[in-house]
Structures are given as structure tokens and as C-alpha cells.
Amino acid sequence: MKKSGALPYAKITGVLAAGAGVLLLLPLAGLDAFLLNVLTLGFFVAVFAGSWDIVGGVAGQISLGHALFFGAATYACALLTSLAGWPFPLAAAAALLFSAAAGAAVGALSAPLKGPFVALLTLALGEAAHEFVLGQTFFSPRGAYSWGGEGGIPVLLRSQPLSPWTAYYAALAFLVLSTWLMLRVARSQEGLIWTALSGSELSARASGVDILKHKRRAFLVGAALAGAAGIGFAACVGRATADDFSLELSFQAATFAAVGGRGTIVGPVLAALVLHSLLQGTGIPPAGRVLLYALALLVTLRFFPGGVAGTLRERARRRRMVVQGNGEVR
Amino acid sequence: MSPLAQVLVDGIFTGASYALMAAGLALILGVVKVVNLSHGAFFTLGAYVAYVLEAKGVVHPVAAVFMAAGIAFAFGVYLGKSFINPVRSHPFAVAVGSLGFAVLFEQVAQMLWGPHPLSIDLGAPWATFHGVTLRRWGVISFLLSLGLTAGLSLLLSGPWGLPLKLIAEDEEIARSVGMDVEKIRYLTFGAASAVGAAAGALLAPAAAITPTMGRVPLILSLIVVIASGMENMWTLFFLAVGLGLLSNLGAYLLTPSWSYVLLLAVICLLLVLRPSGLATVAPGRDY
16 A cells, blocks of 8 residues: 555555454454354455455456365365364365465466456356265264265364454454455566456567466466465354355355455455445345345446446546646546 | 166257257357356246246146246346446456346345245156157147247348348448447347247256256356357257257266266366357457
């Protein structure tokens, strides 16, 4: 948030700071355990939305299968801790590597594709993974019941369960850290190349950029971050289910990004935090929630087809021009 | 022998209706020039219309087709005019938005009819040859699909298809000779949606009717359209029948969910092997 101009969020640094203050204060202000838990999970969902924005917003690769990376991490965590008996930190590290590898694989497959075909391929890969996981059952080592599918697999932490307070602050720290990291990445040399790619692949290639390599990298980074969010989410919920792979989850990520402003990182993160907390905290049934997400998305897309941030930036530019040139546009 | 023969016959029958659905998708791809991910929702809509009619005592494919097509045409025109047309030039808005409509419809269907699979009871079989059962609905739906696909292909090659072909070829010229391109676009979108819903109504008894049932035919028709393009209706038809057979065989030899995975694998393979995709949806500007 140092340099102004490039991102509209430079002007709302103060607001962001105030928001962070409110989030830090909330548990002390006597928030009940349910809402605390909703917000804790919301922080992970927010990072997931931000990780979508790395791939879909900054790099412009429309991904409709982002839940694949999230689910890969939660499932790896659950299987390694419950079935293989690994300690949680080791399993988390392996899960992170696994989701990053999944990202590299998807990136390698989708890199030569353009526009809507990236969306189709990621949609198909995500659906295939979901369908595959839905049909897999594992016999639990203890007791004669089976794990997997809709019921899910437990994630064993093997330590004292964290108090809701500790979990909340840990998740908040994770959110702030990841958002900072994603902003750094988006403004680095690499991020600049991704932005160029999403603007026009042709001109990026003409200026000597190896577009395939950079597309693969965008998927790798986005997938690793989605995996990190998945690990935290699974640790908090204590369970990995087939829903972690679902199309609805991928769709939610795209919705948060569209509503918050694609390519801005902070926008999707905030949109995810606000929408998730509002809809989960008020106890609307899951079907109604997805319905409201879809409605929010469609309204946003209809009126800001080029993205919220882009449209607002354009408007701000117009207004500036009106002031500078004596009341005339352009 | 006879269970396999039954699976093959059913596969051909369902494939014919999938061809109808794919024809609709190809029409949208060619004329509106978008990859429409909400096409599966119209299929589901058609199936639910057939179910509701059956529950009310009207068990006839023709009635179900006309009812479903009428409703879907109305919604399709609305969707085409108020959403797809204004956001057409933004690939993100089209892909995510049309998926958003599908998700929206899935949730509404779940609220109206519940998440549990419903089915249509067709009564006694119509005829039996060597252990292969033919049902009246199946035969009529096969003939109807065949007829509608043939009709569509005839219509497109006749004078009515000319504006559509011109828009698919070069919309600037179409506009310059005084065609209302936007109007033709949303009418095409409505008609194609109606065709998709008709396929859903025809296939309703062949599948479990659930809110997410439209995903399989959507993937299947996407494969058909990507592989065959939209020039020739009959390539499209035979490809759809082939895929219908494949998916039915997959469901019979493995499980129904594996046949979906099989189709998804086919589309992934197709996209990876043909990265340039379709010429019809890759307009002059690059994404």
C-alpha cells in the first residue's frame, strides 16, 4: 500500500487498518463462540479467495476448479494424520507440497489454452477430482466404520485442541501474512508479467515473455496458497470432506473475486470475509447461501462486466479528466 | 448378452437426445459466440417439467417436450437478452456468469423439488425383442430427437439459417446489411435453450432426476461441439450417439459416477490435444 495510483486500495489503507483493529478487538468484546468460529473459518476462506485472484485475477486464467487445490490439501492432511499416523506439522508440509504439485500439473495442462477453454479444463478437472473423491472410502484403523465421501475423514491434531481464541488469532495472523505475501507477489516482477499476460497474451509474447512458463507459475503459486488455506481450514474443522473439492466452492471463490474486484487481491479477500461472515453468521441454510452467492455474482457481472475495480478506476479517471479540462470529458 | 444389448440400445436412444442438446450448444457457440455453461440447467429444467407433468397424469413425451421448450424459450430469451448479450465481450463474465445461472437454477430446483432423485414411472414395456425391452417413451423420444435434429439441420441450410450463418461468419457484414444482430442473438439463445430443455424432457425417464443432473449432458455436449464444430449436424449427431453409448457402457460396466469421470477425462484430453480449441469462439482479439 506504499505506492498510490496503481491500485484503488492505496486510499483505503486507513480503513483497512481500522478493520484489522476491529478484528483484533472482537474476541475481547465478548463475541460468542459460534461467531468466533465463523470468523475463524472466514479468514481461511478469504485467503482461498485471494489465492483464486492470483490465478484468475492477476494472471487472468479463469479457473473454475480452484477447489481442487483446496481439497487436495485438506484430504492429504486428513489421510496422512488419520491413516498414516503422521504428526500434524509434517502432514501439513506434505499437504502444501501436494497442492502445489497439483497446481503445477493443472498449470502445465492449461497453459497452452486460451480464455474460455482454461475455464472448461479447470472445471472438468475439478469435477473429476470431486467425483473421484466422492466414491473413495477408506477403512478406519480404529473401529469398523468407513471414512471418505460426504462423511469425510477426520484430521487428527494429536495435541490439545486449540482454544477458540488461539485459533481465531492464529487464523487472523495467517490471513494478514498471506494477504501481505499475495500483494507482494502481485507487485513483484513476476506479478507484473502475470498482469501483462492477462492484458494481452499476444503483446506479452511479442515482448519476449515465455507465457507458458509464467502461466504455470501463476497456477503453482495460487495452488500453494489455496492449499495453505485448506490446511488451516481442515485443522479448524477437524475433518476433510468431498465438499472441499466441490464446484460450489470453486464457484464461491470466483464470486468473491468478481464482487471484490478481480486482480486487486485485497478486494476478493474483503468480499470473502464480509460475505462469508454475513451468510454463515445469520444461519441461512446452505442452499440459500449458494443462491445468494449466485445472485450477488450475477448482479455484479451484469453491471461491472469488466470487473468492479476496472470500472471504478475508469470512472475515477473520467472524473479527474472532467476537473482538469474545463468541465468537458476528454 | 441381453443386458449388454439393452445397454447398447438405451445408449443409442439417449445419444440421440444428447445430439439435440449438443446442437443447441453449437448454435449458441456459432451465433452468440459464447461457451454457455448454463445449457445443462435447461436440460434439468426440461426433465423436471416432464416429471411434474407425469405427476399430474400427463405421460407423453410430446406434451413434455412442448411444455419444456416453451418455458425454456422464455427463460432463454431473458438470459440471452438481459445477461449474455451485454457481457458477451468479457470471457470471465460469460464463463462465470453462465455457470452462476446454472448454480442458481440447481439451488432453486433443490428448493422446489428437493435434493433426492426423482423418477418417472413409465408402466409396462411396449415391446420386447430377444430380451431387449423397448419402451414407448424411449422410441418416441428417439424418433423425436432424430426428427428435431434433422429439422434443425434443414432449417439451418434453408433461407432461415442464412442470417445465422452470416452472423457466425462475419457480424459486421450482417450488421451492415441491416440485420438486428442482437435480436437474432437472443432469439437464437432462447431457441437453443428450448432445444436443450426438450432433450431434458425426452431423457427424463432414462435418468434419475436430480438438481445436478444437467452436468453430465453439459460436459457431453461440450465434447461433441469441441470435437465436431458446428458445420455438419450429422457429424454432431453420430458423435453424440457414440458418446451416449460410451457413457451408458461406462455406467453399466463400472458405476454411473465413473461414466461421468470418463466423460470429464475425454474433455480434458480433447482440450489438451487441441489447445487452439474452436475457431468459432476465438474472435479477433486475443484474451
